[in-house]
Amino acid sequence: MTHETNNHYAIETRGVNLYYGNFRAVKDVDLQIVPQKITAIIGPSGCGKSTVLRSFNRMNDFVPSFRMEGEILFHGQNIYAEDVDPVMVRQRIGMVFQKPNPFPKSIYENVAWGARINGYKGNLDELVEQTLRDAALWDEVKDNLKKSGLSLSGGQQQRLCIARALAVKPEIILMDEPCSALDPIATLKIEELMRELSRQYTIIIVTHNMQQAARASDYTAFFTMDDDRAGLMVEYGETHQIFTNPRDQRTEDYITGRFG
Numbered sequence: 001m002t003h004e005t006n007n008h009y010a011i012e013t014r015g016v017n018l019y020y021g022n023f024r025a026v027k028d029v030d031l032q033i034v035p036q037k038i039t040a041i042i043g044p045s046g047c048g049k050s051t052v053l054r055s056f057n058r059m060n061d062f063v064p065s066f067r068m069e070g071e072i073l074f075h076g077q078n079i080y081a082e083d084v085d086p087v088m089v090r091q092r093i094g095m096v097f098q099k100p101n102p103f104p105k106s107i108y109e110n111v112a113w114g115a116r117i118n119g120y121k122g123n124l125d126e127l128v129e130q131t132l133r134d135a136a137l138w139d140e141v142k143d144n145l146k147k148s149g150l151s152l153s154g155g156q157q158q159r160l161c162i163a164r165a166l167a168v169k170p171e172i173i174l175m176d177e178p179c180s181a182l183d184p185i186a187t188l189k190i191e192e193l194m195r196e197l198s199r200q201y202t203i204i205i206v207t208h209n210m211q212q213a214a215r216a217s218d219y220t221a222f223f224t225m226d227d228d229r230a231g232l233m234v235e236y237g238e239t240h241q242i243f244t245n246p247r248d249q250r251t252e253d254y255i256t257g258r259f260g
């Protein structure tokens with residue numbers, strides 16, 4: 001099933017409603033993600049930020065009660081169409097999680113793994129080096145590639161997970177609170193890395209940390225919960241505008257700390 005869409009956007013959602021069983025967790029989301037920019041999704045706990053993010057690469061498919069209505073378009077194609085392979089979707093739209101979760105394997109294997117299972121025909125050593133460079137980790141690990149990924153610090157582990165995501169050449173990287181387990185210095189390193197990566201990749205980040213959204217993103221989507229507990233997008237725009245001149249009172253209340 002192919003749809004007309006404006007390919008100007010990295011992802012476009014149309015009339016998206018997301019359910020767990022009978023519970024509508026997120027309602028009526030129409031969102032256009034700008035390519036090669038960093039978009040932050042912010043809002044109070046439970047408003048559906050992770051649910052929305054996970055719907056962008058069909059990660060919610062692993063939850064049996066999950067159901068979606070509407071369309072999520074990627075290159076004009078609804079990624080939920082019947083003929084779309086979710087594994088391909090996740091290859092092109094990668095994900096980094098809250099808690100760094102390297103495989104209990106060597107640093108090298110953590111990066112090489114995805115390329116290997118995709119039957120990568122090029123030089124794996126070169127791919128691993130380039131990817132670790134892109135993830136701003138090479139200099140710290142180049143003499144210890146055989147060491148376990150789990151031996152690294154939390155911040156290094158998270159950059160390794162970013163490298164693992166990059167190794168399969170995605171276009172979009174989804175990050176679900178990637179810094180919440182990290183100290184401020186490791187957090188800043190990830191933010192610098194995100195900025196560098198956004199030259200080449202589209203990045204969408206869920207964050208609880210409003211300062212992080214204000215500092216590190218180009219666009220911000222603010223979500224809140226309605227009376228029926230369904231999450232909804234209140235306002236979406238350039239980060240500077242959202243934080244300095246919000247159009248909606250609910251956004252203003254949230255960013256000024258009066259709510260949530």
Ligand SMILES: Nc1ncnc2c1ncn2[C@@H]1O[C@H](COP(=O)(O)OP(=O)(O)OP(=O)(O)O)[C@@H](O)[C@H]1O
Nearest residue numbers: 020025043044045046047048049050051052063065
């Ligand atoms: N696997 C699941 N099964 C059933 N309900 C779920 C599941 N995951 C999330 N929910 C519910 O969906 C709603 C949105 O959850 P979600 O985790 O997306 O919100 P969030 O904004 O990311 O929250 P937080 O900021 O606390 O991580 C919540 O009411 C939550 O309880």
